[in-house]
Structures are given as C-alpha cells and as structure tokens.
Amino acid sequence: MASNARSYNDAIDALNSLQTPFAVIEARRKAGVRPDGTSVRDMGAYLARIGYAPADLDRLGIVHVAGTKGKGSTCAFVDSILSQYRRARGTPRKVGLFTSPHLIAVRERIRIGSRPLSEELFARYFFQVWDRLEAAQPAAEGAEAGPAPGSKPIYARYLTLLSYHVFLSEGVDAAVYETGIGGEYDATNVVEHPVAAGISTLGIDHVYVLGHTVDRIAWHKAGIMKAGSPAFTVEQVPEAAAVLRERAAEKGVALRELAVDPRLASVRIRPDATFQKKNATLAIALAETALTRLDPSFSPDLSAPLPREFVDGLEQVVWRGRCEVIEEDRVVWHVDGAHTVDSLKMAARWFAGEWAGEESKSKSTAAAAGPKVLIFNQQGRAEAVDFLNGLCNTVKKADPAGRGFEHVIFCTNVTYAATGYKRDFVNKQYNPKDIENMTAQRVFAERWSTLDPSANVTLIPTIEEAINKARSLGETVGDGQKVQALITGSLHLVGGALGIIEKADAL
Numbered sequence: 169m170a171s172n173a174r175s176y177n178d179a180i181d182a183l184n185s186l187q188t189p190f191a192v193i194e195a196r197r198k199a200g201v202r203p204d205g206t207s208v209r210d211m212g213a214y215l216a217r218i219g220y221a222p223a224d225l226d227r228l229g230i231v232h233v234a235g236t237k238g239k240g241s242t243c244a245f246v247d248s249i250l251s252q253y254r255r256a257r258g259t260p261r262k263v264g265l266f267t268s269p270h271l272i273a274v275r276e277r278i279r280i281g282s283r284p285l286s287e288e289l290f291a292r293y294f295f296q297v298w299d300r301l302e303a304a305q306p307a308a309e310g311a312e313a314g315p316a317p318g319s320k321p322i323y324a325r326y327l328t329l330l331s332y333h334v335f336l337s338e339g340v341d342a343a344v345y346e347t348g349i350g351g352e353y354d355a356t357n358v359v360e361h362p363v364a365a366g367i368s369t370l371g372i373d374h375v376y377v378l379g380h381t382v383d384r385i386a387w388h389k390a391g392i393m394k395a396g397s398p399a400f401t402v403e404q405v406p407e408a409a410a411v412l413r414e415r416a417a418e419k420g421v422a423l424r425e426l427a428v429d430p431r432l433a434s435v436r437i438r439p440d441a442t443f444q445k446k447n448a449t450l451a452i453a454l455a456e457t458a459l460t461r462l463d464p465s466f467s468p469d470l471s472a473p474l475p476r477e478f479v480d481g482l483e484q485v486v487w488r489g490r491c492e493v494i495e496e497d498r499v500v501w502h503v504d505g506a507h508t509v510d511s512l513k514m515a516a517r518w519f520a521g522e523w524a525g526e527e528s529k530s531k532s533t534a535a536a537a538g539p540k541v542l543i544f545n546q547q548g549r550a551e552a553v554d555f556l557n558g559l560c561n562t563v564k565k566a567d568p569a570g571r572g573f574e575h576v577i578f579c580t581n582v583t584y585a586a587t588g589y590k591r592d593f594v595n596k597q598y599n600p601k602d603i604e605n606m607t608a609q610r611v612f613a614e615r616w617s618t619l620d621p622s623a624n625v626t627l628i629p630t631i632e633e634a635i636n637k638a639r640s641l642g643e644t645v646g647d648g649q650k651v652q653a654l655i656t657g658s659l660h661l662v663g664g665a666l667g668i669i670e671k672a673d674a675l
Contacts, residue, residue, distance in 0.1 A: 171664075174291055174295050175287075175291055176275070176303075177591060178291065178292055178295075179290060179294040179295065179594055180201065180589070180591050182294070182295075183294070183326065184475055186320055186322050187322070187323045187594075188322055188497045188596070189596050189597075193332075195393040203350070203353040204353060205353060207325070207353050207537050208354075208355070208357050208358055209314070210315050210321065211321065211325060211326075211329065211355050211358040211515060212358055213314035214301065214532075215259070215329065215332065217301055218329065219300065220332065220336065221493070221520055222360045223360070225332060225336075225359050225361075226360075227336065227341065228335050228340055228341065228343040229260065229263065230330070230344075230345055230362045230363050230365055231243075231246055231342070231343070231344045231365075231454050231458050232286045232357075232359060232364070232392045233246075233345065233365070233450075233454070233586050234347040234354075234365075234367065234368070234390075234392045235352070235366075235368025235369060235389060236366050236368070236369060236370045236371075236372070236392075237508060238256075238369050238446065238447040238450075239346050239368045239442070240487065241444065241447045241490060242263075242266075242269055242368050242447045242451050242515065243267055243346045243451075244457070244485050244487035245263040245402075245455075245485055246450030246451045246454050248282065248482070248484060248485040248486075249452070249481030249482065250344070250455055251263050252478075252484070256475070256476070257463065260341045260458075260462050261339060261341050262281065262338060262339055262340045262341060262342075263282070263342050263343070264278075264280050264331070264340035264343035265278075265280075265282065265343070265344045266279075266328070266331040266356070267333075268324060268327070268596075269349050269659050269663075271488055271489050271662065271663030271666055271674060271675050272592065272663050272664075272666065273309055273592050273674035274327070274592045275287065275675055276675060277288040277327055277331070278290070278327070278330065280334075280338055280340060282486070283423065288442065289334070293306040293307070293330060293334045293337065294331065297326075301319070301320050301332045302419055304319075305317055308587075311390075318594075321355070323346070328355040329355075331343075331345075333609070341462070342363075342462060343471050348425065350385075350389065351367075351388050351392040352387070352388045352391025352392075352500060356567075357391060357392055357489075359394075360394065362392070362397045362593070363397065363457060364397060364398045364399070364400065364453075364454050364457040364458060365393050365394065365397055365400070365421075366399070366400045366401070366450045366451075366453070367389050367390065367392070367393075367400070368401075368402060368446070369410060369443065370386050370404055370445060370506050371385075371405075371511075371623045372387055376495065381407070382405060382408045383408060383411045385408070386407070386411035386412055386415075387415065389412075390412050390415035391415075393416055393419050393423065394421065395419050395420045398457050399421045399423045399444075400424045400425075400457075401424075401425055401426065401450070402425070402426050402446040402449060402455045403425065403427065426450060426453055427449075427452075428445045428449050429448070431452075431470070432445055432452075432474075436483050438483075439518055441514070441518070443514055444491075451483075452474070455478065455481070464590075481500050488675040489504070489662040489663060489666060489675075490505060491502055491504050491515075491518055491523065492504065494533065497650075498643060498650055498651060499639055499641075499642045499647065499651045499653055499654050500518050500538075500653065501653050501655060501669060502518075502654045502655070503655045504518060504655075505657070506657065507546060508655065509558055512555045512559045512656065513562050515559070515560055515654070515656045516558065516566075516654075517566070519563065519652075520566030520567070521566075522564065522652075523563075523567075537649065537650070538645050538649035538650045539574040539575060539641065539645065539651055539652070540563065540574055540575075540652050540654070541573060541574070541576075541577065541638050541641060541652065542573040542581065542636075542656070543653065543655045543656075543665065544578055544655075544656060545578060545580060545660075546607070547581050547595075547598050547603070547609070547658060548602075548608070552608070552657075553608075553611050553612060553615050555657075556612060557619060558621040558622055559623040559656070560616065564620065567656045570621055571622075572620045572622070572623060573623055573654075574639060575623070575624045575626070576616050576624070576625045577626050577627075577637055578613055578625070578626070578627055578639070579609065579627075579628045579631055579661070580595065580609065580610045581595065581603075581631065581658060581660040581664060582629060582630045583631060583667070584631075584632045585630045585631065585632050593660060593663070595660070602611070606627050609627050610627065613625045631661060631665055632668050634665075637669050639651075663675075
C-alpha cells in the first residue's frame with residue numbers, strides 16, 4: 169500500500185506498537201539495565217537507513233536544550249523569538265520545534281511555524297520512515313551490525329527520527345530540539361554540530377535512568393555540549409554547576425553561565441517569576457546565537473534594549489499547559505504540568521498567587537473566591553508521593569486562614585469513562601493492574617489525608633470524571649463564587665484535561 173494512503177490513526181496505532189511494554193521495562197529495571205551509548209549509535213544507524221548522515225542534520229541549524237525544569241519553556245521561547253524574527257526579516261526560512269511529551273495529539277511534538285504538523289503530513293512522513301526502515305538490508309560484511317534489519321526504534325526514538333525526516337524534507341533551517349530524558353544517551357544527541365546548546369535548571373528527576381544525585385544528573389545533561397558549539401546555562405546549585413564546568417572543559421566547550429538578563433526588566437514574562445525569567449534568559453542567548461549564524465546583519469547588543477522581535481517572541485509565546493488559566497461560569501481552571509518536587513512547589517506558589525488575586529477581587533463584592541480543588545496524578549513513579557508535601561504545605565501557608573485544598577482528587581491518566589484512552593494517549597509502560605486498582609492514587613490519598621485531615625480526598629478512575637467532579641462542585645457554590653481548581657502533575661493528565669475542557673483535538 170502506498171505510504172500516502174494510510175491515515176493519521178493508522179500512524180498512531182503503528183507508533184503505539186513501538187512502546188516498550190511494562191513487563192519488559194520492569195525486567196530491565198530489576199536487572200539493572202540502564203541507557204548507554206548504544207542508543208545514540210543505533211539512532212545513527214536508523215538515520216542512515218532512512219537516507220541521511222549526521223552531517224545532513226547540520227542543515228537544520230539545531231538549537232539543543234536539556235535540563236530538568238524549564239527546558240520545554242525555554243524551547244518554546246526560542247521558537248517564538250525565531251518565528252517573530254522570520255515574520256519581520258524573512259530569516260530563518262522555516263522554524264521547526266521538537267518537544268515531548270504531547271498534550272493532546274502526538275503530532276504536537278513536531279511543529280513548523282509553531283503549529284503542529286497536520287494529520288495528513290504526519291501520516292505521510294511517518295510511513296515514509298516506516299517503509300524505509302522495513303526495507304533496510306543486513307549490514308555489509310565487515311560493517312558494524314547495528315539494529316536488526318527491518319527493525320524500528322522504540323516510540324520516542326522513532327518520533328525523533330521522524331522529526332529529522334520532516335524538517336529536512338520541509339526545508340527547515342532553524343530547529344529547536346528538547347531532549348527527552350537526560351542528554352548524553354538521549355535519542356536527540358545524534359546531532360553532532362548544534363548551533364548552540366542550552367541547559368536549563370537542574371534537579372532530581374528520572375532517578376532510575378539518570379541517578380539519584382544532582383551531580384550525576386548534571387553529567388547526563390551536559391552530554392549535549394559539543395566542541396565547536398557555544399553552550400549556555402543558568403544559575404545552578406553548586407554540585408550541578410561544578411559538573412557542567414568540568415564536562416565543558418573536557419569537551420573543549422566555552423560554557424557561559426547566565427544571570428537573569430537585565431533587558432528583561434521591561435518585558436512582560438508570564439508568569440512574572442524568577443524561574444521563568446531564567447528560562448527566558450537562556451532562550452535569548454540561544455536565539456541570539458542562532459540568528460548570528462543565520463543573518464549576517466544581526467549582532468547582539470547587550471547594552472541596548474532587546475529587539476522588538478525578541479520582546480514579541482517572549483511576550484506572545486504560546487506554551488499550553490504551563491501556568492495557564494481557563495475560566496468557565498463556575499470553575500476557574502489553573503493548569504500547570506509539573507513533575508518534580510521543586511516544580512510542584514512552583515506550581516503551588518503560582519496557584520496560590522492566582523487564588524489570592526481572586527480572593528482580593530471577591531472581597532470587594534463581599535464574596536469569597538470559592539473552594540480550592542486539586543486534581544493530581546503522576547503515574548508509575550514511586551517517588552511521586554513525596555511531591556505532595558510541598559504542594560500541600562505551600563498552598564496552606566499562602567492562605568491567611570491556613571486552609572489548604574478543600575477538595576483533593578487523585579485520578580489516573582485514563583482519558584474517558586466510557587472509551588478509555590484517547591488513541592494518542594495509549595501508554596503501555598505502566599502496570600495495567602496498578603491503573604485498574606488505582607494503586608498509586610491510594611498511596612497519594614493516604615499521604616494527603618495525613619498532611620491535611622480536613623481535606624475531602626476522592627479517588628476517581630478517569631480524567632473526564634475528575635473534571636466532571638470539579639464542575640459539579642461549582643454547582644454548589646454561592647452567587648459570584650467560582651471553584652478554583654488546580655490541575656497539576658503529569659503532562660499526560662494536563663493534556664487530557666485540556667482536551668476535555670476545550671473539546672480540542674490538538675493544541
């Protein structure tokens with residue numbers, strides 16, 4: 169069958185077949201199997217099988233970003249700045265953006281001109297890559313064997329491979345790449361000559377893969393730095409900073425450590441918080457480096473205000489599911505994907521500030537802002553239960569009366585009550601029995617009841633039912649009041665919730 173005759177749904181079904189099942193992941197975990205250089209070598213072999221050499225990626229002008237917190241926001245800022253510059257100056261010709269995970273549709277991970285790839289283009293390019301891999305022949309005698317002929321890389325690596333094919337086919341000349349997990353052994357690290365590398369704030373995350381200490385995690389993230397390419401980072405904890413400097417010296421890379429850019433003083437960054445200004449600072453340095461290569465007339469001037477294209481890019485960026493507020497008649501949804509202890513504390517502080525603003529507004533009308541509701545999940549990570557302490561205590565401390573969330577809902581990442589997962593959300597990496605039995609959610613509920621015995625804690629099996637529960641609470645509030653709901657934790661939860669709230673198929 170010709171590759172253009174297969175649909176987007178066919179592509180997603182084929183992609184889902186590349187997920188590593190939970191049983192295999194668990195067996196590898198017990199055996200102590202961890203990522204190593206094989207993943208990048210295999211990516212090079214797959215790249216060759218679809219017709220490219222690593223040198224071809226140089227045409228994409230790749231800005232490569234790793235980090236624990238803020239790497240997605242940094243990528244979105246860079247993409248937005250470059251897109252604004254293109255609109256004003258005609259350079260770059262096309263801007264590509266590759267990020268993960270998706271919120272509603274897989275095709276959101278591969279964007280051109282800040283827009284998700286269309287279903288038609290995604291399916292066409294998906295099956296071009298699929299068919300080329302299936303046609304791969306055994307390696308010539310004496311050559312390095314590599315992956316088995318006809319095989320495909322696993323889910324996230326396949327999407328990375330697909331993004332290279334899409335961007336090269338579409339004539340992209342500036343591409344922003346977010347690493348998946350880590351850096352050194354990440355699938356995106358097949359790129360040999362990035363235009364620039366950026367490392368956002370580092371912390372503890374993905375401990376099984378990267379290690380339990382921030383210095384070990386920093387070692388992995390520093391893997392994206394390449395000799396001959398400028399590298400930038402923001403202020404880090406001392407242990408992380410020391411490792412980044414050491415690895416930069418080993419690689420012969422000039423690593424610049426950036427303080428918050430003073431030119432941001434007159435720029436409206438949302439949210440107006442130090443962590444986001446750090447992300448914006450890193451994005452400015454990366455975009456300036458990319459434009460210096462792309463436009464001979466461009467020259468950064470640190471003593472002058474930011475160019476209008478940079479200001480517009482920073483102020484008009486659209487990065488869904490991060491510090492986002494959506495108002496309905498009876499519910500104000502505060503949506504922020506957060507997956508570490510620190511990022512959840514930040515999400516809680518942001519929500520508390522938004523709630524305080526609503527409470528202040530309400531006092532002028534002799535009404536209260538309405539009850540605070542939390543919807544949370546973080547699937548398949550035993551350490552996630554420890555994320556709850558900071559989330560709970562931050563909100564309680566911010567309330568003058570010391571009240572936390574009146575209602576706390578723990579749900580799974582299953583999308584719909586009647587039909588289960590949306591096709592783009594199918595995830596085989598988690599134990600289906602744990603999801604069916606709501607094992608993690610029960611642990612969360614037990615911890616929260618200890619942290620705040622006054623909270624009404626509920627376990628709900630799907631995102632749709634959790635949203636409906638919060639909306640039903642809105643029907644019980646007084647005139648002028650609105651439920652103040654925070655949806656946080658897994659981006660899979662956040663994406664599913666946004667899809668249900670907005671009835672959207674892609675963001």
